[in-house]
Amino acid sequence: MIIFKKVNDIASFLNQQKQKNNTIGFVPTMGALHEGHLSLIKKSKQNKHLTVCSIFVNPTQFNDATDFEKYPSKHEEDILLLSRVDCDVLFLPVAAEIYPSGTTLEISYPLGEMENLLEGKFRPGHFQGVCQVVDRLLSIVTPHTLYMGQKDFQQCMVVEKLLQYKYNHVELAVCPTERTTSKLAMSSRNIRLSSKGMVTATAIIQGMEHAKQTLLTLPLRTIEAELTASLLASGFSKVDYVSIADANTLLPLEKWENDSKGVVLVAAFLEGVRLIDNLLL
Numbered sequence: 001m002i003i004f005k006k007v008n009d010i011a012s013f014l015n016q017q018k019q020k021n022n023t024i025g026f027v028p029t030m031g032a033l034h035e036g037h038l039s040l041i042k043k044s045k046q047n048k049h050l051t052v053c054s055i056f057v058n059p060t061q062f063n064d065a066t067d068f069e070k071y072p073s074k075h076e077e078d079i080l081l082l083s084r085v086d087c088d089v090l091f092l093p094v095a096a097e098i099y100p101s102g103t104t105l106e107i108s109y110p111l112g113e114m115e116n117l118l119e120g121k122f123r124p125g126h127f128q129g130v131c132q133v134v135d136r137l138l139s140i141v142t143p144h145t146l147y148m149g150q151k152d153f154q155q156c157m158v159v160e161k162l163l164q165y166k167y168n169h170v171e172l173a174v175c176p177t178e179r180t181t182s183k184l185a186m187s188s189r190n191i192r193l194s195s196k197g198m199v200t201a202t203a204i205i206q207g208m209e210h211a212k213q214t215l216l217t218l219p220l221r222t223i224e225a226e227l228t229a230s231l232l233a234s235g236f237s238k239v240d241y242v243s244i245a246d247a248n249t250l251l252p253l254e255k256w257e258n259d260s261k262g263v264v265l266v267a268a269f270l271e272g273v274r275l276i277d278n279l280l281l
């Protein structure tokens with residue numbers, strides 16, 4: 001695996017690779033890699049792309065300074081993991097490479113109502129920050145395919161909007177959420193949970209699976225309220241949202257119909273760690 005830290009170096013290397021007719025698969029990350037990230041690298045490799053992973057903890061997408069400071073950083077372990085799955089290129093820039101003229105957002109990405117819902121509502125500015133960094137990374141890596149995980153369901157929808165807006169030629173491949181044997185969604189933030197917390201955290205997926213079974217028998221708002229109550233009873237300190245939403249717009253579904261395309265999305269705090277997950281219905 002070749003490691004690049006400078007924009008000019010990676011850009012000219014990838015340019016040469018494109019001239020040799022190699023296609024580029026790109027997996028942007030913030031590091032503290034886990035099986036979820038590695039599954040994206042593996043998928044890109046299976047698709048015969050020259051595979052680029054970036055590790056950059058983007059300050060502009062954190063609305064909470066403590067969350068940014070506590071974001072885990074494990075570069076040596078990450079490099080070992082990436083080498084094991086045969087990642088071709090790692091891009092490991094410092095902030096000055098990504099934001100040479102500072103972090104101030106110069107444009108406002110047209111994300112519509114999506115920006116004010118769910119994650120957008122509880123993390124104001126978060127998705128503009130995500131678009132700012134993904135935009136910059138795409139302009140450097142110029143991939144054919146961008147690989148992202150379904151765990152960040154709303155982020156995938158936002159990035160799809162960014163691609164429609166500025167990178168029509170880039171394909172987005174959304175890959176399934178990787179889970180532990182107890183079905184907890186893999187997340188870099190799980191490192192901050194105690195072993196008891198790791199068990200308690202499975203209440204999210206259990207609650208979502210239960211919700212899926214009751215769609216035809218209970219009003220959707222009741223299902224959401226029951227799932228919220230069960231998370232609080234399990235030991236979660238705060239629930240930002242539980243939403244049964246239209247999978248295409250993320251607006252709350254009024255009623256479950258046989259042809260509904262729905263998704264249940266959850267964000268909740270456990271041991272001071274904010275966890276998110278979702279399940280297609």
Ligand code: PAF
Pocket residue numbers: 028029030056058061130133134152155
């Ligand atoms: O999902 C993440 O890890 C980040 O939001 C991303 C896409 C790498 C942008 O910083």
